Amino acid sequence: MSLNISAADLESKITAIFVKAGSLPAEAKQVASNLVMANLSGHDSHGVGMTPRYVDAILEGNLKPNSSVAIKVDTGMLLGLDGQQGFGQIVGVQAMELAFERVAQHGACIMSLASSHHLGRIGHYAEMAVAKGWVSLHFVSVASRPVVAPFGGGDGRFGTNPCCIGIPIGYGANASEPFVLDFATSRVAQGKMRVAYNKGEQVPDGYLIDEKGHPTNNPGVVVVPQSNGLFGALMTFGDHKGFGMAMACELLCGALTGGGTWHREADDKRAVLNGMLTMIIDPVRLGTQASFEKEALAFEDWLRQSPDAPGTEGVLLAGEPERKARADREQNGIWIDDATWAEIQASEAKLRNRH
Numbered sequence: 001m002s003l004n005i006s007a008a009d010l011e012s013k014i015t016a017i018f019v020k021a022g023s024l025p026a027e028a029k030q031v032a033s034n035l036v037m038a039n040l041s042g043h044d045s046h047g048v049g050m051t052p053r054y055v056d057a058i059l060e061g062n063l064k065p066n067s068s069v070a071i072k073v074d075t076g077m078l079l080g081l082d083g084q085q086g087f088g089q090i091v092g093v094q095a096m097e098l099a100f101e102r103v104a105q106h107g108a109c110i111m112s113l114a115s116s117h118h119l120g121r122i123g124h125y126a127e128m129a130v131a132k133g134w135v136s137l138h139f140v141s142v143a144s145r146p147v148v149a150p151f152g153g154g155d156g157r158f159g160t161n162p163c164c165i166g167i168p169i170g171y172g173a174n175a176s177e178p179f180v181l182d183f184a185t186s187r188v189a190q191g192k193m194r195v196a197y198n199k200g201e202q203v204p205d206g207y208l209i210d211e212k213g214h215p216t217n218n219p220g221v222v223v224v225p226q227s228n229g230l231f232g233a234l235m236t237f238g239d240h241k242g243f244g245m246a247m248a249c250e251l252l253c254g255a256l257t258g259g260g261t262w263h264r265e266a267d268d269k270r271a272v273l274n275g276m277l278t279m280i281i282d283p284v285r286l287g288t289q290a291s292f293e294k295e296a297l298a299f300e301d302w303l304r305q306s307p308d309a310p311g312t313e314g315v316l317l318a319g320e321p322e323r324k325a326r327a328d329r330e331q332n333g334i335w336i337d338d339a340t341w342a343e344i345q346a347s348e349a350k351l352r353n354r355h
């Protein structure tokens, strides 16, 4: 069973919850709109289903509504920021806008953001840069109960540490749709396990180990405590390669940003803190704009000439699945499963009881 709702109605419902939780109306609307955009983009894991967790994080005091990003270092091309545990959907956008001012001045910016609450879908930030014709690279660390096992390890030691690369393909009249690669370094995002668990579904082989380190298809092992109160763990994508990327994210975005790496036992805190290292490059200022445009379009064309492999929908480029989902869901509404909807209603009730 599930509920079908329009993006506009969903946004109003979630905005009202964040206002009750203490956000000013403009903040509540921006957070809700970002979550709904994740649903529209086909990533229900990073959509409105996060609302109960955000409400809990506010109630426990580790997500601080109405916070702004603080500038710690500003040397022009190098920007060191602190998100002050504000909503990632707010401080992440503020951080990108500050970085954009530097790119306009210098042609590039390296921006480090520490201690942001959950930034949501990282592709959102790459899409902001790509819309300006700029290349944008993002590495992210996740500080909350560690849910991903190191390659060869038997329990969760770090988060789903995502990477994202946005690249415009062609410009102006020649523009094609941008390349937006945006993925968790776990085999699959943790939120997708919550969605699968709520729907009562099993997941494919190779995604999960249980609390004893054995392979399992039950997404519940990373959603609800198992024997002895322990959790299972997600595997990294691509075996040792994904593990290497995940570790790089932790070092770049936990250690280098100053926000901190995870090296302690799991706790039951609901806040999810992200560190993000972002690099933005203006190809015009790099002096390669003309060949960049020509070569990127030629390479896309070359890829699209590959014949469809039997039984597949053929070659898709990163960013296309999200655009297709948006076109569909804007037209036909967003489906929310009953368990997720019940959790959203329960989080609203918690706030009602508080006042």
Ligand SMILES: NC(=O)c1ccc[n+]([C@@H]2O[C@H](COP(=O)([O-])OP(=O)(O)OC[C@H]3O[C@@H](n4cnc5c(N)ncnc54)[C@H](O)[C@@H]3O)[C@@H](O)[C@H]2O)c1
Pocket (backbone or CB within 6 Å): 043, 045, 046, 118, 119, 120, 121, 122, 123, 140, 141, 142, 160, 161, 162, 164, 180, 181, 182, 183, 184, 185, 187, 188, 189, 190, 192, 272, 274, 315, 316, 317, 318, 319, 320, 321, 322
């Ligand atoms: N803020 C956080 O703490 C956090 C942590 C982890 C993940 N996330 C977000 O979770 C979201 C989902 O991550 P995920 O790893 O589950 O995503 P995923 O496995 O669905 O991979 C998504 C990426 O692969 C591309 N893609 C999908 N199918 C494709 C195909 N057939 N051919 C070519 N490209 C294809 C998509 O365009 C996208 O770039 C991301 O938006 C990520 O930023 C956020």
